[in-house]
Amino acid sequence: MLGQDLVMYDEEFKLIDAELHRLLAQANAKVVFLVDKNGQLIAATGETENLDTTSLASLTAGNIAATGGMAKLLGEKEFSILFHEGARDNIHISIIGQRVILVVIFDQRSSLGLVRLRVKKSAEILGNIFGQLLLKVETEKGSGKQADSPFAEITDEDIDKLFG
């Protein structure tokens, strides 16, 4: 099967969360979030209270997928940055390490130039964290050790219970 399941551990999550916080402050942004290419929200920070981040995550991934399809037709590997300009808010979307998507929402308190500059720096740091995470997942799989796996003793009954 292509690629592998995404697994997130507490240690890496904290590193990612800290980097998103830093980016939010340095870029003067409203919201910063990170999405898996399949549309799963990984982390979000900023003014997210009234924001439907789950839907945004799914649409962002759809957007990246559609743009990726266009790139392929043009013989490009990918379009790694997307920018949507609104009357009030703007969205800057970039792909990190071909696997995750970094989204920055900002208004007139910031600027595209500043966001681009800060995103570039954060992308490198986040890319390294994800590289480290993938290595860790591989090692744990190899050793057959899955700390605290929710699937270890799962039964049919557990699944039936989900549906009440």
Place this chain on the structure above:
Amino acid sequence: MSFINYSSREINCKIVFYGPGLCGKTTNLQWIYKKTNPDSKGKMISLATETERTLFFDFLPLALGEIRGFKTRFHLYTVPGQVFYDASRKLILKGVDGVVFVADSQIERMEANIESVENLRLNMTEQGYNLDKVPYVIQYNKRDLPNVVPLEEMRKALNPRGLPDFEACAMDGTGVFDTLKAIAKLVIMELKKNQDGG
């Protein structure tokens, strides 16, 4: 591709509803949306044309409660069924954990069903999956209509492997949750298998 988050103790999976145009994929999602407790669902997003034909996808996030202390979330997607939206269909299959094939039981749509299954197999292969190895269930929709193909014939044409299959009428909800439950079960069992197998 599922997402297991040990930090927030969440499991996220992606299920795609596939099938020919107007077979009732969106109707399935609408029924699930309508009948789910408001606390356990997010907003349903439909990227559709003005005539309510799916243009890119429908999306419905569903929280199904906990398994062993992990919140279980399913992200349900539909593909656009119309033949000429094939490029979009391929994109939506990326990272899929389970597939529901919704067949239109009407005699005149049988050919479209078969064409769509073949298209599904092809597109899965293109995304690096083998349809025979991915959690997969089949739903025979619109069983309430007068001009339907007999069940045995549909099985023979669309389900030669004898996978879990369900008769449904998505408009009134018949069979919709049975289908969802079956695919959710298969997806979770597959996750367990992958973890056990290393």
